[in-house]
Amino acid sequence: MPEISRKGANLPTSPIRKLAHQATLAKERGIDIYHLNIGQPDLPSPNSALEAIKTYKEKVIAYGPSEGTKSFREKLTNYYKRNNIHIQPTDILVTTGASEAIIMALDCITNEGDELIIPEPFYANYETFAAACGVKVVGIPASFESQFSLPYINTIEAAINSRTRALFICNPNNPSGYVYSKEELLALAKLAIKHDIFFIVDEVYREFLYDGATHTSVLELEGVSEHAILIDSMSKRYSMCGARIGCLITKNKEVIAAALKFAQSRLCPPTIALHACEAAIDEPAAYLENAIAAYKLRRETAIDCLRKIPNVELAVPKGAFYCLVRLPVSDSDHFAKWMLESFEDNKETLMVAPANGFFSGDKTGKDMIRIAFVLETKKLVRAIELLKLALDQYPNKLA
Amino acid sequence: MPEISRKGANLPTSPIRKLAHQATLAKERGIDIYHLNIGQPDLPSPNSALEAIKTYKEKVIAYGPSEGTKSFREKLTNYYKRNNIHIQPTDILVTTGASEAIIMALDCITNEGDELIIPEPFYANYETFAAACGVKVVGIPASFESQFSLPYINTIEAAINSRTRALFICNPNNPSGYVYSKEELLALAKLAIKHDIFFIVDEVYREFLYDGATHTSVLELEGVSEHAILIDSMSKRYSMCGARIGCLITKNKEVIAAALKFAQSRLCPPTIALHACEAAIDEPAAYLENAIAAYKLRRETAIDCLRKIPNVELAVPKGAFYCLVRLPVSDSDHFAKWMLESFEDNKETLMVAPANGFFSGDKTGKDMIRIAFVLETKKLVRAIELLKLALDQYPNKLA
Numbered sequence: 034m035p036e037i038s039r040k041g042a043n044l045p046t047s048p049i050r051k052l053a054h055q056a057t058l059a060k061e062r063g064i065d066i067y068h069l070n071i072g073q074p075d076l077p078s079p080n081s082a083l084e085a086i087k088t089y090k091e092k093v094i095a096y097g098p099s100e101g102t103k104s105f106r107e108k109l110t111n112y113y114k115r116n117n118i119h120i121q122p123t124d125i126l127v128t129t130g131a132s133e134a135i136i137m138a139l140d141c142i143t144n145e146g147d148e149l150i151i152p153e154p155f156y157a158n159y160e161t162f163a164a165a166c167g168v169k170v171v172g173i174p175a176s177f178e179s180q181f182s183l184p185y186i187n188t189i190e191a192a193i194n195s196r197t198r199a200l201f202i203c204n205p206n207n208p209s210g211y212v213y214s215k216e217e218l219l220a221l222a223k224l225a226i227k228h229d230i231f232f233i234v235d236e237v238y239r240e241f242l243y244d245g246a247t248h249t250s251v252l253e254l255e256g257v258s259e260h261a262i263l264i265d266s267m268s269k270r271y272s273m274c275g276a277r278i279g280c281l282i283t284k285n286k287e288v289i290a291a292a293l294k295f296a297q298s299r300l301c302p303p304t305i306a307l308h309a310c311e312a313a314i315d316e317p318a319a320y321l322e323n324a325i326a327a328y329k330l331r332r333e334t335a336i337d338c339l340r341k342i343p344n345v346e347l348a349v350p351k352g353a354f355y356c357l358v359r360l361p362v363s364d365s366d367h368f369a370k371w372m373l374e375s376f377e378d379n380k381e382t383l384m385v386a387p388a389n390g391f392f393s394g395d396k397t398g399k400d401m402i403r404i405a406f407v408l409e410t411k412k413l414v415r416a417i418e419l420l421k422l423a424l425d426q427y428p429n430k431l432a
Numbered sequence: 433m434p435e436i437s438r439k440g441a442n443l444p445t446s447p448i449r450k451l452a453h454q455a456t457l458a459k460e461r462g463i464d465i466y467h468l469n470i471g472q473p474d475l476p477s478p479n480s481a482l483e484a485i486k487t488y489k490e491k492v493i494a495y496g497p498s499e500g501t502k503s504f505r506e507k508l509t510n511y512y513k514r515n516n517i518h519i520q521p522t523d524i525l526v527t528t529g530a531s532e533a534i535i536m537a538l539d540c541i542t543n544e545g546d547e548l549i550i551p552e553p554f555y556a557n558y559e560t561f562a563a564a565c566g567v568k569v570v571g572i573p574a575s576f577e578s579q580f581s582l583p584y585i586n587t588i589e590a591a592i593n594s595r596t597r598a599l600f601i602c603n604p605n606n607p608s609g610y611v612y613s614k615e616e617l618l619a620l621a622k623l624a625i626k627h628d629i630f631f632i633v634d635e636v637y638r639e640f641l642y643d644g645a646t647h648t649s650v651l652e653l654e655g656v657s658e659h660a661i662l663i664d665s666m667s668k669r670y671s672m673c674g675a676r677i678g679c680l681i682t683k684n685k686e687v688i689a690a691a692l693k694f695a696q697s698r699l700c701p702p703t704i705a706l707h708a709c710e711a712a713i714d715e716p717a718a719y720l721e722n723a724i725a726a727y728k729l730r731r732e733t734a735i736d737c738l739r740k741i742p743n744v745e746l747a748v749p750k751g752a753f754y755c756l757v758r759l760p761v762s763d764s765d766h767f768a769k770w771m772l773e774s775f776e777d778n779k780e781t782l783m784v785a786p787a788n789g790f791f792s793g794d795k796t797g798k799d800m801i802r803i804a805f806v807l808e809t810k811k812l813v814r815a816i817e818l819l820k821l822a823l824d825q826y827p828n829k830l831a
Contacts, residue, residue, distance in 0.1 A: 034658045034684070035597075035628050041540040041690030050498060050696040077491040086704060089485050092476040094672045094708070099449060129528050129676065132698035140564050141440040145544040161697035165539050167566060198434075229434050259433045275493040275703025277528065285433070291440030297449040298560035299531040303702035304674025305485060309493070 040164045048157050048390025048403075055373040056384055064377050067416035069404040070369075070384040072207065072354065074272040076327060078313070079320050082273060085312035089305060097304050099296040101127020101280070105307055108314045109280065116239065118252045118263075124282050126292045127302050131237050131266035131279035132158065138262050138281055139166040141291040142231050147198045149233075152184055154357065154391035154398060156207045156235070168198070172393035177359065177401075180348045181209035183217040190224055199231035199262075200224060205238040205248065208391045208403040209357050210350020212242060215249040222257040231288075232257060237266040237279070238353035240321055243332055246351040258284040269354075270321065271313040276306035328354050331406040331413055338417035342424065344432060354406050357388055360424065361431040365389065365402050368427060376423045383419040439563045447556050447789025447802075450765075454772040455783055463776050466815035468803040469768075469783040471606065471753065473671040475726060477712070478719050481672060484711035488704060496703050498696040500526020500679070504706055507713045508679065515638065517651045517662075523681050525691050526701050530636050530665035530678035531557065537661050537680055538565040540690040541630050546597045548632075551583055553756065553790035553797060555606045555634070567597070571792035576758065576800075579747045580608035582616040589623055598630035598661075599623060604637040604647065607790045607802040608756050609749020611641060614648040621656040630687075631656060634663040636678075637752035639720055642731055645750040657683040668753075669720065670712040675705035727753050730805040730812055737816035741823065743831060753805050756787055759823065760830040764788065764801050767826060775822045782818040 049071050056066055077083075100106070106122035113120055128134040143149070145167035151159060153172030163170045171192050175181040183189075189200070200221050204213045218234075225232035234251035242248055251261045266279035283289055335356060339347050344361040362368045365387040372382050388401035406413060424430055448470050455465055476482075499505070505521035512519055527533040542548070544566035550558060552571030562569045570591050574580040582588075588599070599620050603612045617633075624631035633650035641647055650660045665678035682688055734755060738746050743760040761767045764786040771781050787800035805812060823829060 034686075035541070035624075035630050037686045037690050038539065038541055038543050040543075041687070041693075044690065044693040046693055047696040053497075071495070073495050075492060078493045082493070083488075083491070086488050087486055089482075092482065093474060094477045094481070094674045094705075096470070096472050096673045098452075129532075129702070130699065133528075136698075140437065142434070142437055144437050144439075145566050158697040158699075161694065165694060165697075167544050225434075231434050273493045274495045275700065277700070277702040287433075287436045288440070291436050291443065294440075294443040294445055295560065295564060297446040298557040298564075299535075300529065300557075301674065301676070303528070303676040303705050305704050305708065306493075306702050309704065 048386045059373045065381045067383045069416055070386045072405045074407045076272040076324050078273045079271050079316035081316045082309040082313040085309045097301040099301050105311045118250050124284050126281045128279045129302050130277040131264050134264045134279045134281040135162050137292045137295050140295050141288050143168045143198045148196045149199050149201050150192050151201045154208050157390040177348050181211040186220045193228050199233050201233040203235040205352025207353050208355045210353050210355050212246040212352040218249050222254050225260045232260045233262045235264040237269050242352045267310045278306050278310045334410045334413050335406040342421045356404055357401050359401050364399055372423050378422050383416055447785045458772045464780045466782045468815055469785045471804045473806045475671040475723050477672045478670050478715035480715045481708040481712040484708045496700045498700050504710045517649050523683050525680045527678045528701050529676040530663050533663045533678045533680040534561050536691045536694050539694050540687050542567045542597045547595045548598050548600050549591050550600045553607050556789040576747050580610040585619045592627050598632050600632040602634040604751025606752050607754045609752050609754050611645040611751040617648055621653050624659040631659045632661045636665040636668050641751045666709045677705050677709045733809045733812050734805040741820045755803050756800050758800050763798055771822050777821050782815055
């Protein structure tokens with residue numbers, strides 16, 4: 034039998050998806066699962082997008098331009114302008130989700146054996162995308178106690194070597210919910226310029242901010258435009274995760290030209306979804322305001338409920354819709370699996386993402402889970418009640 | 433300014449898309465372009481698919497399973513059964529077009545520096561996908577005179593070395609239209625087994641066969657199931673190129689498990705398009721029969737018209753909807769560009785794919801173009817008339 038590739042053999046399984054099989058078995062036993070494991074909002078997609086699908090008029094579902102339609106890129110440009118981000122349609126490459134935007138960015142800027150510096154915890158799939166490109170992720174630990182703010186800049190700089198190709202952050206952060214300050218961004222930009230490396234920022238949760246937090250885009254910073262690559266997506270903003278429409282934005286002409294060549298090879302982003310996303314951009318502002326208000330309430334609910342569980346701590350999120358929670362367990366992988374296999378209350382259980390997968394180390398994060406507050410408050414209250422009940426019954430609970 | 437990657441800097445531009453800018457300029461000058469450059473069928477997508485879009489009921493366009501929905505994979509399994517290909521739904525990974533299926537296959541089976549053996553000419557994007565994976569394509573020349581049948585098996589075997597990871601063909605072939613015989617497939621399978629390497633076959637044009645040609649799938653061959661990887665797509669079969677739904681199929685459990693991990697990292701194939709494709713599979717057989725009949729007629733029309741142009745030769749296609757045409761020019765890149773920039777007849781011109789991009793050598797194929805017979809016959813007749821007129825006027829015409 035022929036051998037598979039080293040990266041194929043060694044890839045970690047996504048912490049978000051690794052318990053999918055156990056979840057299927059639980060459902061087959063008649064158990065209802067509250068999904069706090071994945072950032073799949075339950076909010077309806079914008080009416081304008083749903084309507085655009087229903088009234089789709091083309092008779093041939095044809096290839097579109099590899100870089101995305103001009104009209105979509107123009108609308109996006111206006112959206113960014115409203116967000117104080119000044120770009121041209123030609124700075125945008127429309128991609129199949131932020132996932133493809135990241136893969137293309139790495140294809141454009143890294144060679145096999147290069148390194149990316151990412152504060153950890155980080156979105157686990159970054160490591161898979163890097164592995165696919167033969168690139169190593171160097172995680173710089175952020176601390177739970179400071180809500181996962183940027184690690185000391187000197188620690189980050191000390192990790193830069195001749196193979197380092199980029200600093201990479203997610204802002205607002207998945208999984209921690211931390212929102213980087215303008216000062217933190219400037220410090221990273223300064224490092225990128227000094228060492229002549231790229232600065233990639235995944236801003237897919239741009240609008241989801243709490244407690245007066247403000248967001249600064251990497252493309253608002255001055256002097257770093259040749260180094261900056263912005264990753265974005267329609268998935269979370271418009272609750273259209275299944276559309277798979279994202280984008281890569283940069284003012285660096287060499288990067289966008291190379292990215293376009295990769296984009297041409299895969300032909301185009303999905304046509305019908307792009308059509309629906311174009312309509313979504315025209316949705317009245319109230320849609321997003323309501324979505325943000327809903328997440329605010331959910332976040333407060335989640336925080337209140339979690340704080341009532343003994344021996345549970347949380348890193349209070351200022352943005353996105355995730356929260357890292359420290360539990361009195363030594364192996365959250367085992368605990369999460371146990372909830373699906375051996376726990377139920379009134380035929381209900383809970384699915385969470387074990388946090389170890391969001392750290393580069395084998396053992397870090399084993400006492401944490403990530404929850405996504407993407408359920409309506411009543412369900413969220415019940416979901417966190419299930420977490421409390423599960424902890425009460427978990428045979429391996431500490432203390 | 434930070435340096436971009438070697439592969440980003442060195443990627444060739446797709447021969448299908450390289451003249452996109454010139455085409456835009458021609459359109460801005462009021463010129464109508466007949467597109468024979470890209471395999472974008474003009475046939476309507478199936479009614480069932482268009483209807484499924486119009487009646488899409490979900491309120492949340494949500495992530496689907498990373499491997500594709502179970503119902504879609506079950507329907508696909510039945511489709512393959514009708515085509516004498518016996519697989520299980522778990523052997524299928526649904527991808528974002530055949531493009532992603534190929535990228536994932538290469539991610540699963542190659543390490544940086546490995547090699548793929550592909551008879552040439554070949555679909556140009558294979559080279560980009562390989563480059564993205566750090567893999568080298570070794571092209572084995574097939575001959576125009578034999579309509580690009582499989583090169584001598586001894587020549588292919590002589591190219592196999594310790595870095596070779598796979599034999600890779602497209603059957604029916606894009607760009608040549610050649611349909612490999614069962615004997616040719618068996619010879620390749622035997623080599624794959626003997627050297628313990630993979631055998632990848634892109635079968636997206638499976639149904640499009642002419643002059644009594646028959647198609648044998650790699651998954652119909654015995655004894656090679658651990659080595660075989662089938663690439664497929666809904667794009668051509670259902671005239672749904674913009675849907676971006678394809679699949680990777682293999683009975684090799686290690687490959688499918690690794691591919692699933694890559695698939696999980698990019699979350700899922702596009703949800704709405706998958707819903708539409710699922711409906712397309714249920715379309716009555718008449719749809720595909722009519723499509724095949726239309727291509728038969730177009731192919732005959734194209735062959736007849738091309739044969740009437742002096743000093744033009746063609747490799748008669750037995751499948752797919754492409755044809756390689758040898759012209760009395762020494763640089764078909766220049767000729768194709770010239771047609772967009774300096775030629776028009778009654779405000780109309782023609783766009784073709786220069787064939788050099790389908791060969792690995794710098795100079796091979798410079799006297800050829802690829803045309804796609806994806807226009808209705810009347811338009812096709814006019815398009816080939818434009819080719820004749822353009823050749824008459826082309827200042828650099830040979831002989």
